[in-house]
Amino acid sequence: MNDFGVYAVFGVNGPPQRLLGADGSSRVCVAVPPSVHQVVLFSSGQWGDRLCVNAELNDADRIPITIGKLTPYNKCLSWEQWEEETWTDSVTLHVSLEGGNLMKADWSEPEVVLAVKEYTPKDTVAHLTARELNGKRKRERMADEDSDRKKATKTEGEENTCPNSSPEKTTPVRKGRGQAKGGQKLFASGDPTKMKGTANEAEEAQGIVGRTPPQSAARAKSRQAKTPTQAVPLVSPSGRWGQTLCPIDAQTAILIGGQGARMHFCKDPMWKLCTEDLSWVAAETLAEGPTPEARIGHTAIYDPHSKRIFVFGGSKNKKWFNDVHILDTQSWKWTMVEAQGKVPPLAYHSCSMFRGELFVLGGVFPRPNPEPDGCSDSLYIFDPHLSIWYEPIVTGDKPSPRSGHSACVMQERKIYVFGGWDTPVCYNDMYMLDLGLMEFSAVKTSGKAPSPRSWHGSAVLSDTKFLIHGGYNGNNALSDTFIFDTDTNSWTEVTLPQLSVPRAGHSIITMETAGPHRFSEEDEDVDMDAGPVSKSLLVFGGGDNEGNFYSDLTTVSVGELLSAI
Numbered sequence: 001m002n003d004f005g006v007y008a009v010f011g012v013n014g015p016p017q018r019l020l021g022a023d024g025s026s027r028v029c030v031a032v033p034p035s036v037h038q039v040v041l042f043s044s045g046q047w048g049d050r051l052c053v054n055a056e057l058n059d060a061d062r063i064p065i066t067i068g069k070l071t072p073y074n075k076c077l078s079w080e081q082w083e084e085e086t087w088t089d090s091v092t093l094h095v096s097l098e099g100g101n102l103m104k105a106d107w108s109e110p111e112v113v114l115a116v117k118e119y120t121p122k123d124t125v126a127h128l129t130a131r132e133l134n135g136k137r138k139r140e141r142m143a144d145e146d147s148d149r150k151k152a153t154k155t156e157g158e159e160n161t162c163p164n165s166s167p168e169k170t171t172p173v174r175k176g177r178g179q180a181k182g183g184q185k186l187f188a189s190g191d192p193t194k195m196k197g198t199a200n201e202a203e204e205a206q207g208i209v210g211r212t213p214p215q216s217a218a219r220a221k222s223r224q225a226k227t228p229t230q231a232v233p234l235v236s237p238s239g240r241w242g243q244t245l246c247p248i249d250a251q252t253a254i255l256i257g258g259q260g261a262r263m264h265f266c267k268d269p270m271w272k273l274c275t276e277d278l279s280w281v282a283a284e285t286l287a288e289g290p291t292p293e294a295r296i297g298h299t300a301i302y303d304p305h306s307k308r309i310f311v312f313g314g315s316k317n318k319k320w321f322n323d324v325h326i327l328d329t330q331s332w333k334w335t336m337v338e339a340q341g342k343v344p345p346l347a348y349h350s351c352s353m354f355r356g357e358l359f360v361l362g363g364v365f366p367r368p369n370p371e372p373d374g375c376s377d378s379l380y381i382f383d384p385h386l387s388i389w390y391e392p393i394v395t396g397d398k399p400s401p402r403s404g405h406s407a408c409v410m411q412e413r414k415i416y417v418f419g420g421w422d423t424p425v426c427y428n429d430m431y432m433l434d435l436g437l438m439e440f441s442a443v444k445t446s447g448k449a450p451s452p453r454s455w456h457g458s459a460v461l462s463d464t465k466f467l468i469h470g471g472y473n474g475n476n477a478l479s480d481t482f483i484f485d486t487d488t489n490s491w492t493e494v495t496l497p498q499l500s501v502p503r504a505g506h507s508i509i510t511m512e513t514a515g516p517h518r519f520s521e522e523d524e525d526v527d528m529d530a531g532p533v534s535k536s537l538l539v540f541g542g543g544d545n546e547g548n549f550y551s552d553l554t555t556v557s558v559g560e561l562l563s564a565i
Contacts (some may be wrong), residue, residue, distance in 0.1 A: 004045040006053055006070070006095060010116050011036040017116065019095050020053070025112040027096040032057075033116055034089040037081040041095070047072040051099030051285055054267065060090035067267040073288050073334070084317065086262075236280040237271050239549035241455075241505030241542050242296030246309055248329050250512045251275050254283065254309060256292070256300050258541065260549045265294035265316065275513045275538070278553060289334030292325040296505075297347030297364070302329075303356060303384070310358055310384070313346040320345030320366050324382065341389030343380045348455075350407035352415050354435050358382040362420065364403045375401035375422040379433075398440035399431045404454030408466040410486050416443070418468060418484075419453050426452035426474050430484075447491035450482045457508030459537055461558050470503045470542065477502035477545040483565055494564040498556045499539070506542025506550070510535055510558060537561060 006020040010032060019028045019041075032039060041055050053070035057079055065086045068077040081087040240258030243266075247253045255271040270284040270291070284291070292298075298314025298321070309327040313320070322345040324337040349363025360380045367373050377400060382389050399405075405420025405427070415433040419426070428450055430443040450456075456471025461483065469481045479502040483492050513536040539554040 002046050004043070004047060004050065004100075006041065006043050006097070008042075008093065008095075009038075009040040011038055014116075017114070019114065020097055027094070028112045028114055030093045030095075030114045030116055032091040032093055036116070037087075038078070039093060040076065040078045041068070041070065041093075042076040043070050047100075049100050050097060052097075054096045054098065056094045057084070057087070058092050058094060059086060059088055062092070063262065064264055065091065067264060068294070069267060069284070071285055071291070074291050234268050234282060236553075237541070237551050238266050238268055239541065239551040240266050241549055243507060243541055244298060244300035244311075245273070245507035245509050245538070245540050246300040246302050247509050247511050248302050248307070248309065253509060253511060253538070254300070254327070254329075255280075255507075255540070256309075256311060257295050257298055257314065259296045261547070263317070265296070269294060273538075273553075275511050275536075278513070278555070287327060287332045287334050290325075290336055291334050292323070293321070295321060295347075297349075299349065299351035299360070301351050301353050301358065303353060305356060306384070308384075310351075310353075310382075312351055312358065312360065312382070313349060313363065315347035315364070318366075320347055320364070322346060326384075337384075337387050339382065339387045339389055343382070343389040344376070346376065348403035349376070350405055350417065352407050352409045354409060354412070354415075356384065358384070359407075359415065359433075361407060361415075361417065362399070362402050362405055372423065375403045375420075377401040392438055394433070394438050394440060396440035397431070397442050399429070400427075402427060402454075404456075404472075406456060406458035406468065408458055408460050410460065410466065411463055414486070416466065416484070416486065418458065419450070419456060419471065421454040421474075424474075426454055426472075428452040443489055445484070445489050445491055448482075448493050449491045450480065451478070453478055455504040457506050457539065457542075459508045459510045461510065461537075461561060465562065467508070467537065467561065469499055469508060469539070470506060472504040472545070477504045477543065479503070483561065485565075492565045494561060496556060496560070496564065498554050501550075501554075502544050503539075503542035503550060504545070507540045509538050511538060512536070513538075513555060534559065 003022050005018050005022070007016040007018055008030065009016050010030075014036070017030075019030065020026070039057065041053075043053065051071075055068045055070065055077060057065045057067075059065055065084050066079055068079075070077060237255055237258075238260055240260045243258030244256050245253050246256065251274060253273040253275065255273060257269050258266045260266055268282060268284065270282070270287075272281040272283045272286075273279075274281070292311050293316060295314035295316050298311055300309055300311045302309050307329050309329065311325040311327070313322055315321065322343050324339055326335050326337060327333075328335070343360070344365045346360065346363030346365055350361050352359045352361075358381065360382065361378075363376050364373055365376055377398060379392060379394055379398075380389055381392055399417055399420075400422065402420030402422050406418050408416045408418075410416060413435050415435065417431045417433070419428055421427065430445055431440055432443050433440050450468050450471075451473055453471030453473050456478070457469045458466060460466045464487045465483055465485050467481065467483050471478050479500055481494050481496065481499045483494055484490070485492070513534060535558040537556045537558055539556075540552070541550050543549045
């Protein structure tokens with residue numbers, strides 16, 4: 001009864017089918033029958049020294065529709081066709097095991113092909129071979145079917161669709177300078193809430209490290225085109241947007257979630273960043289307990305007193321979340337809170353911590369079709385000690401409903417809220433919440449203010465100054481940078497070459513780093529132990545509205561930023 005096995009249930013009436021066992025292959029492929037619209041994957045028995053089970057649902061061109069991972073602490077996955085818009089009748093499930101006796105060092109081991117119900121191994125192999133021989137014709141038909149399906153579902157879930165490239169782009173080719181802009185939009189122009197899915201660039205979803213801004217998309221894809229199911233060891237996170245980067249001490253930050261190309265949620269959702277040498281460590285299997293489901297648009301905030309990270313809300317395709325997950329950074333264990341009180345499912349909200357409580361403002365919440373999803377103007381507070389949500393009584397001139405805005409806590413007594421969007425408007429207004437009086441007020445600013453935007457990055461630089469960088473204005477990703485002074489209520493635009501790449505949906509934090517720049521192997525004269533410790537701005541990830549998702553980590557000295565004012 002304790003023998004390890006991986007099982008799948010195809011459809012609501014299907015019996016469990018054993019895919020992997022203690023005495024079999026470490027990889028298996030199953031053709032999902034066209035009549036099946038639900039797939040459940042789970043493990044049974046003792047994991048031993050096995051690390052994880054990677055699972056992919058692939059379309060006819062063997063491009064992932066959705067990706068998941070079983071671990072000793074997350075033993076079940078489920079997928080439903082109506083949650084995955086790219087699910088077609090030619091879906092295959094690929095499952096591979098890492099760790100333990102089944103882990104094969106030689107990845108040339110053939111993939112075992114299994115059958116479900118009326119599917120026989122012979123027919124399945126023939127189906128795959130025919131797919132390879134007729135790939136071009138199949139892709140053309142799939143593109144037509146995808147276009148028809150998107151027309152039929154155009155009005156559904158547009159408020160919460162991931163910003164990505166346009167459907168008509170099929171090959172990841174980056175445009176040269178002077179070339180006219182085509183259909184490679186990360187966001188839909190004019191309305192930041194009506195964003196389209198892409199039909200290209202699967203390298204991030206395949207486990208390939210995401211690109212840095214100068215890297216071409218064609219080069220990134222060429223590295224994995226020959227072996228799309230091969231498990232490539234990652235040394236840094238894949239390209240993504242909509243993630244969170246949360247500092248937990250002076251030298252460590254935790255990356256959680258995010259989404260890459262083709263609306264695929266990252267299969268490497270959790271990383272540790274060490275700022276001493278700016279190195280990454282994959283951290284998904286380090287923590288025990290139920291990990292949060294893949295998502296974007298969530299918030300993660302660290303409480304230095306309890307040494308816990310609180311993850312709230314977010315979205316996955318057309319699903320919204322209102323759950324609270326807590327990661328104890330001392331025991332490295334996840335727990336899910338069963339909270340009292342009511343808070344709606346929210347994504348692209350802001351979350352600030354004040355005196356141990358979470359202040360959640362704004363965000364997108366779902367409405368039943370055909371009514372479009374709406375933005376919130378409400379403030380909700382979560383009390384971790386009582387595990388309860390409540391709405392405080394606030395007075396004054398509060399912000400209009402919005403999402404994708406930023407919120408900075410200044411001097412532990414004021415929250416400054418900037419920008420955001422609510423169909424079809426982007427904002428560049430500023431509001432302040434006095435945490436002592438619980439009173440909102442509009443802030444009258446001077447100087448050149450940032451243009452209207454959402455999905456920008458923000459970070460506190462000092463007791464009186466915070467930064468706004470990048471974002472999306474309804475048409476383009478932005479690269480400009482502004483610093484706001486709360487003493488004078490004035491804006492100042494600063495220009496630095498390190499912050500010249502347009503990006504939106506990125507993460508910005510400030511942390512101590514070992515010196516004013518990133519050390520490399522060529523810096524032989526630098527003593528890492530004796531090097532000066534300075535406060536730096538760290539910028540990670542995001543997208544550029546040209547079909548690219550970044551995995552680069554940019555550092556800028558806070559002193560350099562402040563001196564540029």
